[in-house]
Each structure stands twice: as C-alpha cells, then as structure tokens.
Amino acid sequence: MDTITSRTNPKIKQARALRQRKEREASGLFLVEGITHVAAAIEAGATVEYICYAPALLASAFANDLIAQAAARNIACYPTSPEVFEALSEKENPAGLIAVVRKPISNLKSLISNLQSWYVALVSPQDPGNIGAILRTIDAVGASGLLLLDGGADPFHPNAVRASMGALFRAPVVSATFGEFVAWAKEGGYTVIGSSAHASLDYRAADYKRPLALLLGSEQKGLSPEQRGVCSQMIRLPMQGKVSSLNLAVAAGVLLYAMRPYE
DSSP: OOOBOOTTSHHHHHHHHTTSHHHHHHHSEEEEESHHHHHHHHHTTOOEEEEEEOTTTOOSHHHHHHHHHHHHTTOEEEEBOHHHHHHHOSSSSOOSEEEEEEOOOOOGGGSOOSTTOEEEEEESOOOHHHHHHHHHHHHHHTOOEEEEESOOSOTTSHHHHHHHTTGGGTSOEEEEOHHHHHHHHHHHTOEEEEEOTTOSEEGGGOOOOSSEEEEEOBTTTBOOHHHHHTOSEEEEOOOOSSOOOOOHHHHHHHHHHHHSOOO
16 A cells, blocks of 8 residues: 555545544544553444554554454555654644544443443533543543533543543443433432532441442532532532642542452
8 A cells, every 4th residue: 555645635634624624523432542542442342434544654463463363354544754753643643543444323221221230420520631531541440431411521632532542432421411320320220329529428438228329519610509409419528738729530440449249
C-alpha cells in the first residue's frame, strides 16, 4: 500500500475531523491514539474501521506486530509519512499509531442486570478525563459499567479514551436521561446511593446492598434535591483538611473500592 503523504487524503481528513464532537456524533466513529490503546481496542473486539500509522515513528516490535495482527483481521492499515501523521496526532511526540473505531451501540435495556450488578451513574459530568479515569477504576474493581445521565462531556473524547487506559472497550457506557435511569433502577430493584459533602452518613458505614447504583453529581453542582430524593442512602467522604471536596474521579475511586466485596 502506498504511503499517504498528503494531509488532504480522505482518510486523513476524516480522522482529523473526529477531533470534533459533532463529527463523532454524526459518524458514530471516534479516534484511538497510542499503541497501548489501539491494542486494547483490538483485543476487546472493538469495530476498528481502519488504522493510520507512520512506519518511521513506530519504534517497537510490539507496534509493528500489532499492525500485522490488524491486517490479518482484515482491518485496513494505511501507512503515512511522519509529517502527515504529526498533523493527525494531538501529541507532541506521537507514537505513530491511530485507529478509527466505531462506537458500540448500547442502552439501558442492553445492560447486564442481576443480583450482583453494580454501576456508576454520573449526572452531567463536565471533564472527559474524569469519565475516562472513572472507567479505569470501574474496570479495576470489577464493576458492571458506567451510566452518563443528562448529557455532559463526551465519553469518546480523546482525553476520555486515553484516561480510560483501554477500559472504555471493556465496560459498557450508556447515555440516558435521569428519568430513564430512575425507571430502570426501580424496575431492576437497584439500591441507589448518592454522595454529597453535606450528607451525614460516613461512606464506611453505608450498606452497599446489590444490585447497586452509585449516583454522583457533576463536578460543579453535585446532586440536585430531586436527584438526592431517589437515593436510599446519602453518603459523604470525611474532609479533615481545608478542602471541601475531592476531584470527581478520585471520589468515585474511593467509593468504588469501599463498595467492592472482599474475596
């Protein structure tokens, strides 16, 4: 296959356009950059539409083997010049590998729901990096997946993809309205537990009965009175210093490990 040397090549133009949310939403595609992240997508069986790579930038045998594996799976792999790849990448020192991946189709009805299920539900999160970091923790503790309620940041933003460290391809991510979440939780018999700095119950004293949904508000606003009203318990993280709250991803990590059953 000939090396792509023009930034106006249709594949390069399409991939560059996927930096914008409106293009990701219109096409159903998103970018995955980096050797580790592309490997995770392929290993998880994600639908990889095509790969762009710069042979001159691929320094590891693993990366070159990954290209060969992708080609063996009939994934189109397009070599580019370093200059074209650097224009495509958002990194200062790119590793030389980007995949265009199709978003999975998922909704609340597609989620696995049983007596052991436990999900994290975020209301309008604003930072895609937080979404990715929470997905990474969901994967680490063996939780069931992530629900994104009432909009917010895009879970397929490049920052979210990077921060998830491949967890985006292993844990389901579903977008829904808060009303749809409430109906789903009620139908499935979920215990909904919310977190607030003003709650009286220490998170270590809560009853994490499954099936369970941990409901967290946005970074700026937290949970509204209506959202707190659907929770059977409201818990807090004790603050002994002068800070009044933790980063959303950090708080979710602490709570998820507290909820994780001992084995």
